Amino acid sequence: MLTQESITRKDFLRSMGLGGSALLAVLASCKNASDVILPVGGITVDLATKLLTTNSYIYSNGVIIARTASGNTASSFVAVAQACTHAGTSVVFQSSGKFHCPNHGAEFNTSGAVTQGPATKSLTKYTVAVSGTTLTIS
Numbered sequence: 001m002l003t004q005e006s007i008t009r010k011d012f013l014r015s016m017g018l019g020g021s022a023l024l025a026v027l028a029s030c031k032n033a034s035d036v037i038l039p040v041g042g043i044t045v046d047l048a049t050k051l052l053t054t055n056s057y058i059y060s061n062g063v064i065i066a067r068t069a070s071g072n073t074a075s076s077f078v079a080v081a082q083a084c085t086h087a088g089t090s091v092v093f094q095s096s097g098k099f100h101c102p103n104h105g106a107e108f109n110t111s112g113a114v115t116q117g118p119a120t121k122s123l124t125k126y127t128v129a130v131s132g133t134t135l136t137i138s
């Protein structure tokens with residue numbers, strides 16, 4: 001019997017009766033998943049100490065958070081999934097206002113949409129809120 005601590009995705013799918021090619025198809029469909037599970041309450045960032053300058057960015061819990069403009073308002077920030085939808089490399093934020101993947105060159109706009117391949121799927125975009133100097137991603 002498998003316990004919660006020892007079960008893997010592969011073991012779980014096998015326990016569901018999936019095997020062989022069906023198992024491979026399910027695992028392949030999960031390969032490029034870039035969505036992340038945010039912590040309860042979202043991600044918080046102290047704007048008094050982080051993201052102080054335009055075009056700066058940080059990674060937190062699988063999300064890249066970038067400052068696109070001055071001022072501590074929600075419209076000055078953007079947050080998208082960190083993992084490139086092509087093969088999972090961490091994207092970076094460039095002064096051109098795009099997210100760039102250094103692995104194979106894919107680019108995404110601040111809505112997370114692909115602007116240059118080889119990626120074909122958008123980065124998930126998250127909601128940004130600012131209260132005082134606390135930024136919250138949900």
Ligand code: FES
Pocket residue numbers: 084085086087088089101102103104105106117118119
């Ligand atoms: S991993 Fe990002 S373009 Fe290939």
